[in-house]
Amino acid sequence: MKRLIKDLRTGGVLSMATFMDKLLFFLLVALAIAGFSFMDDLLPAGNLVNISVDDTTVYKLYLDEDRVVSVKGPLGDNIIEIKDGKVRMKDAPCPQKLCVRQGWVDRGAIVCLPNRVVVSVGGDKQHSHAGDFDAVTK
Amino acid sequence: MRNMLELSPPRATSPLGRQNPEPTNYVTGNRTRRDDRRWMMDDGQNPESGRQKNNSSFIPHPSSLILLLFMFCALFLTACARQDRVFKESRFVMDTLCTITVVSPSEKQAGKAIGAGFDSIEILEQRLSFFSSDSEVTAINNAAGSSPVMVSKETFGLIQKAIEVADITYGAFDPSVAPLTELWDFSGQDPEHPVVPGEREIKLALRSVGYKKIKADPSASEVLLEEKGMKIELGGIAKGYAADMAVEAIKARGIKAALVAVAGDIKGFGSKPGNRPWNVGVQNPRTPDAKKPDRTKDIIASLHLNGEAVSTSGDYQRFFIKDGKRYHHILDPETGYPAAAGVISVSVIAPDGYMADGLSTGIFILGREKGIKLLESMGLDGIIVDADRKVHITKNLRGKINIEEAD
Numbered sequence: 420m421k422r423l424i425k426d427l428r429t430g431g432v433l434s435m436a437t438f439m440d441k442l443l444f445f446l447l448v449a450l451a452i453a454g455f456s457f458m459d460d461l462l463p464a465g466n467l468v469n470i471s472v473d474d475t476t477v478y479k480l481y482l483d484e485d486r487v488v489s490v491k492g493p494l495g496d497n498i499i500e501i502k503d504g505k506v507r508m509k510d511a512p513c514p515q516k517l518c519v520r521q522g523w524v525d526r527g528a529i530v531c532l533p534n535r536v537v538v539s540v541g542g543d544k545q546h547s548h549a550g551d552f553d554a555v556t557k
Numbered sequence: 558m559r560n561m562l563e564l565s566p567p568r569a570t571s572p573l574g575r576q577n578p579e580p581t582n583y584v585t586g587n588r589t590r591r592d593d594r595r596w597m598m599d600d601g602q603n604p605e606s607g608r609q610k611n612n613s614s615f616i617p618h619p620s621s622l623i624l625l626l627f628m629f630c631a632l633f634l635t636a637c638a639r640q641d642r643v644f645k646e647s648r649f650v651m652d653t654l655c656t657i658t659v660v661s662p663s664e665k666q667a668g669k670a671i672g673a674g675f676d677s678i679e680i681l682e683q684r685l686s687f688f689s690s691d692s693e694v695t696a697i698n699n700a701a702g703s704s705p706v707m708v709s710k711e712t713f714g715l716i717q718k719a720i721e722v723a724d725i726t727y728g729a730f731d732p733s734v735a736p737l738t739e740l741w742d743f744s745g746q747d748p749e750h751p752v753v754p755g756e757r758e759i760k761l762a763l764r765s766v767g768y769k770k771i772k773a774d775p776s777a778s779e780v781l782l783e784e785k786g787m788k789i790e791l792g793g794i795a796k797g798y799a800a801d802m803a804v805e806a807i808k809a810r811g812i813k814a815a816l817v818a819v820a821g822d823i824k825g826f827g828s829k830p831g832n833r834p835w836n837v838g839v840q841n842p843r844t845p846d847a848k849k850p851d852r853t854k855d856i857i858a859s860l861h862l863n864g865e866a867v868s869t870s871g872d873y874q875r876f877f878i879k880d881g882k883r884y885h886h887i888l889d890p891e892t893g894y895p896a897a898a899g900v901i902s903v904s905v906i907a908p909d910g911y912m913a914d915g916l917s918t919g920i921f922i923l924g925r926e927k928g929i930k931l932l933e934s935m936g937l938d939g940i941i942v943d944a945d946r947k948v949h950i951t952k953n954l955r956g957k958i959n960i961e962e963a964d
Contacts, residue, residue: 439621446628552859553658553829556869556904557821557840 465526465541468506470499473535482506482525482540492534499538506538641814641830646671651682651796653820659807660814660829670810674803674817681799684712687735687790694789698735702785705774713778715791715798716771718911722794723768726919726931731890733771733782735790736762743875743886751877753884759893766890796822797868797914804910816862824866824910834861842871842902842942857948858904858940860958866910870917871902871942887921898924902942905932906954912937925949 436444470478472492480486480501487500487509495512505523513533521529528539644667647656657674661667686692693708700706708716719732740754740762765786772781782789791798796819803817804824814827816835825835838856860867872885872895889896903921907913916937920928925941929951932939938954948960 439625442625443621446625450628552838552856553816553825553835554656554818554823555821555838555840555856556823556867557871557874 467541468499468501469537469539469541471537471539474537490536492531492536494534497531497534497536506540508536508538511536642667643829644668644671646675648675650675650678651799651819653796655799655820656816656818657803657807658816658818659812660827661812666810666812670807670812670815673806673810674815677802677806678799678819681711681715681795681802684709685715685791685795687788687792694791697780697782698788701782701787705772705777705779705781707777707779710778711802713773713775713780715795715911716773716780716789717775718798719789719791719794719915720768720771720773722912722915722919725935726916726923728768728890729922730793730915730919731766731768732789732791732794733766733768733787734793734888734890735788736765736786737888737890737893738790738792738886739788741884741886741888743877746877748877751879751884753879763890763893766893793870793918794911794915796820797824797866797910797912800824800866800910819910822866822868822910822914823862825862826864828863834863836860837862837867839867839869839904839940840871840902842873843946857902857942858950858958858960860906860954862906865906865908866913867904867906868910868913868917869902869904870921872921873901887918889922896922898922899944900925900928900941901944901946902940903928904940906938 466482468478468480468482469476470480470488470490472490477490478488478499480488482501482504485502487498489496489498492512497511497518498509500507500509502523505525506529507523508518508521508529508531511518511531511534513531515533518529518531518536524540526540528537530537641660641662642664643658643660644664645656645658647654649655655675655678657671659667659670659674661670683689683691684693687694687698689695693706693712697706697708716732719730722730723732737759740758746752765784765788767787770783770787771789772783774780799819800817800822801824803819804815804826807815807817808826812827814825814829816823816825821840823837825837828834837860839858839860841855841857844855870887872883872887875886876895877884883895885895887896888894898921900921903917905913905917905920907916916932917939920931920939920941923931925943928939928941929949932951933953936953938951938957940954940958941949943949950958950960
């Protein structure tokens with residue numbers, strides 16, 4: 420342990436590495452960072468906001484229609500706001516309010532575990548929306 | 558209004574998902590890479606070289622070099638390859654919102670092609686406008702009953718096509734229905750106090766209707782309306798034709814895939830990046846939300862366009878309601894009243910936009926049975942929604958489209 424600290428201080432570990440080792444290290448870091456940006460794309464996206472309490476869907480709303488809804492769970496009311504193509508948990512009765520702190524999302528999901536409320540964004544084949552299409556004939 | 562936006566590349570082409578072009582890059586790659594490979598082979602014959610011999614050496618082990626190259630390309634593949642992107646622009650032309658979507662690796666090429674597409678639609682608009690005093694259509698109408706009028710190749714072509722569609726639909730589609738359209742004046746009606754024209758006026762206007770009295774002389778590119786009071790109005794076919802023209806202009810610019818939507822008259826060719834087809838929705842003629850009857854949401858069916866055009870005629874586009882009765886803008890040239898054949902929406906898929914546009918109007922007037930029969934005899938496809946909101950499709954279309962549940 421002492422040796423490792425000493426190595427770090429004098430640059431021992433890095434001096435042991437070849438130029439290519441260092442390059443490889445930085446590339447791996449870069450790849451990991453790049454991976455984060457692709458995470459967003461891999462999460463399901465869509466135009467439909469599905470709000471459920473205790474696994475029962477209570478609302479299906481369009482992401483491009485601004486509105487605020489309130490749903491009742493075992494602990495009280497969750498306030499969900501849809502605005503400018505994004506959705507957030509505006510208020511929640513849970514103690515830690517992790518869901519509120521998650522802020523605005525346009526894909527993926529917001530979960531308020533204590534109050535059994537799940538807000539998820541995704542497409543819905545049963546109910547297509549003009550936004551899913553390249554054009555609409557009318 | 559201009560609204561240029563570049564859509565992000567689809568998921569399938571993100572670097573993580575597309576590593577297969579790698580080997581090709583390597584083989585056909587530039588000189589340095591090939592040199593690297595030769596160097597590697599040399600090195601392979603001499604296992605004592607490189608890192609194993611001396612840790613502080615700056616000569617890397619060959620395999621790590623290959624790995625690095627691979628990772629580099631995986632990271633920056635999107636930047637390296639000239640990837641197809643999707644460009645989209647909307648403008649108000651032909652009194653409606655037109656959207657042209659183009660697939661191209663170059664923003665410049667896409668911009669030029671989109672411009673050429675809109676130009677061709679704008680030229681048509683100038684020539685075909687029923688309301689503008691200096692359009693070719695107005696010149697023909699003003700000379701009705703007196704002299705033939707020479708018109709441009711495009712206008713003449715469209716009038717011939719309009720007559721062709723009129724023949725096919727047994728006169729249900731009629732480009733000479735304009736005296737009736739003027740009488741009903743759906744665009745100028747006061748929605749609070751709509752006026753239904755009197756029976757006598759309608760009978761009078763009906764006398765000036767009849768596409769057989771349009772004489773088109775191809776040798777001189779001249780058009781004559783035989784009787785005074787006759788008027789042609791190509792609105793029922795012009796938007797589909799405009800989509801055809803825009804597609805030709807875009808193809809001439811070397812574009813491999815595009816979608817032109819002149820309001821609801823759509824024509825597409827090629828496919829989107831990642832080989833995904835153009836996905837077109839058919840609007841639900843009766844939206845569930847009665848408070849917003851004109852919103853462009855809620856789709857009853859979706860289909861893929863590959864080189865074809867699709868058009869829809871419905872009783873929900875322009876209409877007024879008086880004494881609980883819906884009066885819509887598709888007039889039956891036989892009765893002079895809005896068509897009452899028991900359908901509320903007709904979509905037609907055809908190789909050409911003008912045919913899809915004209916046929917959808919004609920079939921709306923003919924009704925479901927005759928319409929389906931006509932389409933099937935022509936080898937074309939269609940989707941018809943009847944007054945009970947049942948969706949009917951041509952035989953050939955079964956299994957090819959997604960029918961959504963209408964609420």
